[in-house]
Every structure is written in C-alpha cells, then in structure tokens.
Amino acid sequence: VKLYSNQHAVNPRRVRMFVAEKGIDVDVETVEVDIATRENRQPPYLEVNPLGWVPVLELDDGTRIAESIAICRYFEALHPGPPLFGGDDPIAAAQVEQYNRHVEHELLMHVTFAFRHLHDFWKDKIEQVPAWGDLAKRVATERLDWLDGVLDGRPWIAGAHFSVADITALCAIDFARISKIRVGEREHLSRWYAAMKERPSYEA
C-alpha cells in the first residue's frame, strides 16, 4: 500500500492521525509529493490524481482512493474498532458525519481559503483574491466561537465519543496558525485543544 502525501499539508495529516487513533499496523510506503514546486500539479502525479490533490492511497492492485475522508472510511471498514465514524448506530453515525462536515465547511474550508488567498507562499502559484482571504479569515475566526459553543458541556465535538470530527478540527486549528487564527481564550475549545495535544496521535 502506498500513500501519496505531503508532510505539511492539512489533509494528509488527517489520515495520519486517523491511522494512529485506530492503532492500525499497516505497512504503508509514503511517497512525498512536493507542493512547493507544484509537483502535485504536473505529470506524472496528475496520472495518480487528475485533480492534483494529496493524499491518495494506492492499493497493491493499483486501485486508488483519492480523498482523505474516503481513505479514512476505507480504513474504518477494514478495522471497525474503535469506531471513529459513529459505528453501527444510525443516529450516532449521522451525528459524526454532520459534525465532521460542519467542521470542514465552516472552519477548515475558510482556514484553507485564508491561507491560499493571503499568504505569500501562494503568491506566484495561484490567482489570489485578498479580499476573499480577509473575509474567509474573519469567518474562520467566528466559527471558532461556534465550535467553542459546540464543546460546551461535552468532551468531544460529536458528543461523548472521540471521532473523526475531532481530527478534522484539530488539523484545521493547527493549520490556522499560519494565518494567525488562534484558539485564544475560548474556554471549552481550550480545554478540548489541551486534551487533543495529550493524545499520541497528535504527533502523527
């Protein structure tokens, strides 16, 4: 099994944390794809993923799974415990899906746009719209207040159990630091963030 990845990118980290939390002992050969030189946007990588994104999981028979949460769901299907997508209960599974997607759409997406449209790293690589980066940064900051409210009275984002939604939020929040968006004094979010840092998967 091969994982096309990048050490600094946010989505490959979600997969690494997921594998660490599952405790899966899988022999994965990591292929580092250099985003800084746009290796991901050129042949031969575009044959691996025509959209140019990492991560991509390549199975030994050549089958490719080209998206972080799709990869996580594949591992979850092969190794159901501990359940990180809510397990077999339809309501628990729906709530993990809801929160994971809310964290993606509300927080991670805006954090990503803030980075892409404001940071010098992207200056000569993509068409930047700084006014959109500014707006996305403000929205991302407001969404930290929303997430603080979600965590009021519960240990983890989807409720009583740690889930993939916590992994997505942690990766988004650490990735936000490059855009100077921070957890700050938010009470429940700070408690949760400290608990996330204690988990062995944090270093993944």
Added chain:
Amino acid sequence: VKLYSNQHAVNPRRVRMFVAEKGIDVDVETVEVDIATRENRQPPYLEVNPLGWVPVLELDDGTRIAESIAICRYFEALHPGPPLFGGDDPIAAAQVEQYNRHVEHELLMHVTFAFRHLHDFWKDKIEQVPAWGDLAKRVATERLDWLDGVLDGRPWIAGAHFSVADITALCAIDFARISKIRVGEREHLSRWYAAMKERPSYEA
C-alpha cells in the same frame, strides 16, 4: 419526522432526490424556511440549527440531523437498498465517498460561491467579493471538463452504479444555471445529464 427545508436551495434537493431514489415511504412533514427573508438566520430557526442552514431532519424524539449528507446516510442506514453510498464493499464505499466529495469540493462549492458572490439576490444579505465570484465561476466551468472526463467510459460518476455522487452533481449542475454555467457540448456529461433527467427522482 420533520424536514426543515427550502424549495429553491440546493442541499434540500439532494435529500429529496435521495429519498426518491431509495423509494422510502416515510411520512415527512416539510417545514419551509424562507431564505429570501433570512428566516434561517434568525430565531427561532437558529435554535433548530445554530449555523442557519437547511436542511435539518428532526426525529419524533427531537433529535436533529443538521446536514444534507448526514441525513442521507441516516436514511441509508435505515434502508440499505438500493445502496447509494457503495454498500458493504470497502472499496466501492470509499470510491462513492471520494467522488461525492470531489463533486462537492470541486463543482458544488464553486457553483455556490459564484451565486453568492455575484448574484443580486445576495447583494444586501451577505458581504460579496465579486472578484472571488468571478474566479469561482471560472473554476466551476473548468470542473465541468473534469467531470466530463470522469464520465468517459462509465455510466455513472462513481462507476457502474448510480450513487449519491450523481445526485450531488445533478443538483450542482442545475443550480449552476442561475450563474450561467452550463453543461453545453460536453459529450459524456451531456449523455449523463440526459439520463439523469429521465429518472423519476429528477422532479423531487
């Protein structure tokens, strides 16, 4: 069971099409939420969903599932056939997830931003960044080429079987018309779009 919904919005349509494709005979009371008057961004709706989005499914015990794909997965868990998320096979399920999410991130998201940042409907409702709307519109148009390539040699987006990825793409493409983004002459996409229009769920 109650569904907070809006007849013109893209995400509630995904749920309606999904329910129609599953052939689920469920007694759903639809509560129309008016986006034009910002009813979705005010109390009492903000108690139903603090983020202000539709759709939200409310079960008879008061449990809420506040996101379209989370709602679809809930229905899929209760009524597994026909499988629209790839069923029990880990690879098939991962590939449906990949394509559904790719269609969302690449096409639907940019279609939505083009509408929100360019259309007069949103003028006095949100902070618009027209330069971002223009860029999003161009990206969405390019992604129709990508989707045309995906459909080269296969009947449906995730492969041999109809899936939720087709529903997402159909809703995105119809929603794109308000921003003058169209299927046009793209060969494989046109064939697929004609097939989608033949399905009874198209009218849902």
